[in-house]
Amino acid sequence: MFNLFALLVVFGAIGVVVSKNVVHGAMSLLVSLLGVTGLFVLLDAYLLAFVLLLVYAGAVVALFLFIVMLLDTHGDQRPGVKHLPLIASVITGALVVVGAASFIMHARLPEPILANVPVVGDSLKHYAYQLFTTYLLPVQVIGFLLLIAMIGVIVLSRKHEEAAS
Amino acid sequence: MPIDLLHQAHSAATSNQWAAIFPELALGCLALLLLLLEIVLPKAAHRHIPLVALLGQAGLLVGLLCNFDSVTLGATSFNGLLIHSHQGQVMRAFFLLSSLLVTVLSMISLAKQSVPRVEFTHIVLIITAAMMLLAQSNHFVTLFVTLETVTIGFYILVSYYRTSPFSLEAGLKYLIMGALSSGMLLFGITLLYGVAGRTVGADGVVHTGFEFAVLGDFLTAHPGNFLASAGILLVLAGIAFKIGAFPFQIWIPDVYQGAPTPVTAFLAVASKGAGFAVLLSVLHVFSSYHELLMPVLTVMAAATILFGNLAALTQQNVKRLIGLSGVSHAGFLLLGVLASAYVPMALGAVNFYLFAYLLASFTVFGVMAHVAGPNDAEQELDHYNGLMKSNPFLATVLAVGLGSLAGIPPLAGFMGKLFIFISAYKAGFYGLLGIAICGVVISIYYYFGWIKAAFFASADPSPAPEVKAISINWGARLVLTALAVLTIALGFYQGPLGAWVSNR
Structure with missing residues (x-):
């Protein structure tokens, strides 16, 4: 289940960045937020999940869509990518990959003793x-x-x- | 509801001692009162409302200084969310004094624009209250919430002259950069919280990594933890944005130029002071990771001093110049913060430097607010040509302020730098000390370029732009004189203030 929701979050986030149509971007954000909601449910934090769904997925994304409709911003051709920003993005992307890799390699959380963890989030x-x-x-x-x-x-x-x- | 949980809730509620944060509460109420007055009073009386704020702040400052040691120093309140220390009291006085001076500046500067004034003062007061809580926070939740209040207030203030494209651009840049830095800070806090986990104390109270004491104990017990190191670096990066340390200084010139002059002063002095207050408290928590921190902060301090001074050399716009020179002042302060890990006197030196910087900066900003034309973002060095002839008072005050910023011997800024350098010498940062002295030498060049513009006729044959008479009301004259006299007096005699800020 965790993997499913995590994939939803990641692909939703990628969708926000790459989609040319603003409405599609807002919808991808919705997908990503639904994934986060699922993660909270898995952690027994029902209230957070509910609030996230209500406030972000319900209100904020609806507001985004409303503004998009209002401003009627569609079909703007993006300016071509220049060299310097391209190089900077490649370097930044590489750094992100290195950072994520080092987190996967080195980051170790102590195994929690579940009996000692009070369940308070629900x-x-x-x-x-x-x-x-x-x-x-x-x-x-x-x-x-x-x-x-x-x-x-x-x-x-x-x-x-x-x-x- | 189990009865023990009820008891816990009761003990938590009783530790919410509102009297301990009386100055902040009073500031908040004063801010609300201003809005109320704006509704109640007739339009003609509105221009007197900032005066109410001024009197209120002055009263609070006097009250704070009179009751300086009355709060139980070293005690925590609000379930450990706040800690009341000598350092916290010093920073409280610092923020209150700077907001008082910002209110004075805004009365001069906002009169030249048609913008709402009461709301400006209101937001300044709320930001100040949040900064005062920030300096006393002992818990990451308080730290983040108060820091966000400060930042959101600044988003509004920076773009306050919304008819000016410069101001709007500055607001947008500050918004994006501020959001980025808050994100970094929050990510770092999350990592630290996650890695420290939660422990249930003997009394059944749950402790988490948000609490500074718990986190400090965890870091001491687990040296070299990867996630904790990443979290610490991210928190430092977030704070470095606020103080404008290299390499997080990119937003400074544009934002300082576009922001209204009183806001630039507020950003330069109080926001930087808040950043250093946070830095000092989190460095205390992170102290067991000094093998990681020291190299990072050393490189950061050296690069900040060099970058700030070199970039300021070529500036023609005085707001950009003061912004970039502020970057180098952040570098000097970082040097003092570094030394404070080894030498106890360095903390006092940092405090003294902050106060000297406050006095000198507000002196200069006070003159800038008077000299500025209708376009607040375009204040060039050329506007100061012949200031000595047209207005000897402003020119003299400007020279005192700039001299103190540059660190010319009889003035307070010199003593501030001297204290920092002595503590750096004692702590053994010889290389950094050399760089800092080079930085001071460079800074003298551009500060004196400004003084030269004000005092000597420009060499080019074209006639100086028509200098219109600048009217100064007696209140502003009094404040500027007081600032300049204090700057000079503190250079000769540091007695009470020096002892007060350095006493722990």
């Missing part, structure tokens, strides 16, 4: 308790983060009339 109640006790401060900070993000969007997108001074 309970909504547990998340709620954590969020409102241990992690209350980050939750509050994120509240402010969302506030300034909202204010920023308004300030940057609104037509500003001349300040009455």
